[in-house]
Amino acid sequence: MNEHVIIETQGVTETTFELFGDNLGRFRQHLIDQNHAESTVEQYMGCIGILAETMRAEGMALEN
Numbered sequence: 585m586n587e588h589v590i591i592e593t594q595g596v597t598e599t600t601f602e603l604f605g606d607n608l609g610r611f612r613q614h615l616i617d618q619n620h621a622e623s624t625v626e627q628y629m630g631c632i633g634i635l636a637e638t639m640r641a642e643g644m645a646l647e648n
Contacts, residue, residue, distance in 0.1 A: 596629055600636040603646055608632065 600608060611632070615625045639645070 597633055597636065599640050600633045603636045603639055604632065607646075 596608070604611075608629075612625060612629060615628055620628075
């Protein structure tokens with residue numbers, strides 16, 4: 585059985601936190617609860633970061 589220790593998310597930009605707020609942490613916890621490897625979780629978080637930067641560049645908010 586995989587045991588995951590919740591660690592502070594590294595490499596997630598301030599923009600990502602600004603756009604996604606608590607949803608970011610809940611999504612990360614969901615991935616951990618589903619027993620994804622930490623490297624997989626970090627890959628997903630990186631993708632969310634790219635999405636956030638793209639949304640900011642396009643002037644989009646989460647509610648859009």
